[in-house]
Amino acid sequence: MKRTPEPEELMDEADQALAYAEADFSESNELFLDLFSRLHPGEFRGRMLDLGCGPADIPLRFARRYPEARIDAVDGAPAMLDLAAKAVAAGNLEDRIRLHCQHLPTRSSLAGDYDALVSNSLLHHLKDPLDLWRSIRDQGAPGAHVLVMDLLRPNSPEALDSLVAQYAADAPDVLRRDFRASLHAAYTLDEVRAQLSACGLDQLSVEQVSNRHLAVMGRLSSVAEARP
Numbered sequence: 001m002k003r004t005p006e007p008e009e010l011m012d013e014a015d016q017a018l019a020y021a022e023a024d025f026s027e028s029n030e031l032f033l034d035l036f037s038r039l040h041p042g043e044f045r046g047r048m049l050d051l052g053c054g055p056a057d058i059p060l061r062f063a064r065r066y067p068e069a070r071i072d073a074v075d076g077a078p079a080m081l082d083l084a085a086k087a088v089a090a091g092n093l094e095d096r097i098r099l100h101c102q103h104l105p106t107r108s109s110l111a112g113d114y115d116a117l118v119s120n121s122l123l124h125h126l127k128d129p130l131d132l133w134r135s136i137r138d139q140g141a142p143g144a145h146v147l148v149m150d151l152l153r154p155n156s157p158e159a160l161d162s163l164v165a166q167y168a169a170d171a172p173d174v175l176r177r178d179f180r181a182s183l184h185a186a187y188t189l190d191e192v193r194a195q196l197s198a199c200g201l202d203q204l205s206v207e208q209v210s211n212r213h214l215a216v217m218g219r220l221s222s223v224a225e226a227r228p
């Protein structure tokens with residue numbers, strides 16, 4: 001099925017951000033955490049960057065699972081970050097999760113040299129998908145752990161309809177609309193491999209991890225290399 005880009009990069013409509021924050025993504029967000037523990041067995045004590053954090057459910061789950069982790073979480077949509085700030089405050093985690101309003105590819109004040117760089121469901125939103133891979137490559141410490149999960153574009157309109165029926169039949173209209181648009185905008189495994197190759201990140205692996213998700217996992221090179 002041919003790709004159709006998202007109409008908007010950011011999720012900055014108040015009703016859209018609220019519907020997303022109130023939806024139950026526990027199954028896929030727990031899968032995300034499980035993939036991270038496969039990539040990085042044991043305790044994680046370093047600095048982690050989450051790109052396109054939305055309402056911060058993944059940073060919150062990450063902070064609870066790894067009590068010594070420090071997290072910077074970035075999103076370009078103030079409406080999402082307002083909800084994220086409330087969730088972080090409700091979890092009493094303001095000292096360990098810092099929220100930043102930034103529109104990729106800008107990186108302004110972030111310190112870089114992160115030990116882990118993660119992102120869930122941002123890639124298909126970006127006008128230029130290489131912005132995500134360059135941000136990860138340029139802001140990670142040598143050998144940093146990388147986990148990016150996103151939707152996988154279905155093979156046919158029928159397969160897309162069936163995923164919408166399976167996962168969003170009872171969802172609010174705005175969420176069902178966004179899920180449909182996201183599946184249309186998502187990439188295939190080979191398209192993501194080509195993106196990684198264009199950024200010199202071929203060492204990262206790309207695999208299907210559920211009936212609607214792909215994941216990119218691995219580590220940045222442990223020595224500084226020439227950057228394409």
Ligand SMILES: C[S@@+](CC[C@H](N)C(=O)[O-])C[C@H]1O[C@@H](n2cnc3c(N)ncnc32)[C@H](O)[C@@H]1O
Nearest residue numbers: 009010011052053054075076077103104120121
């Ligand atoms: C589908 S949501 C995913 C949120 C979160 N990662 C999660 O898994 O729940 C995508 C998020 O990426 C943000 N976003 C899209 N394009 C962006 C960009 N260029 N820079 C920063 N954030 C962006 C949107 O505002 C939205 O909050």
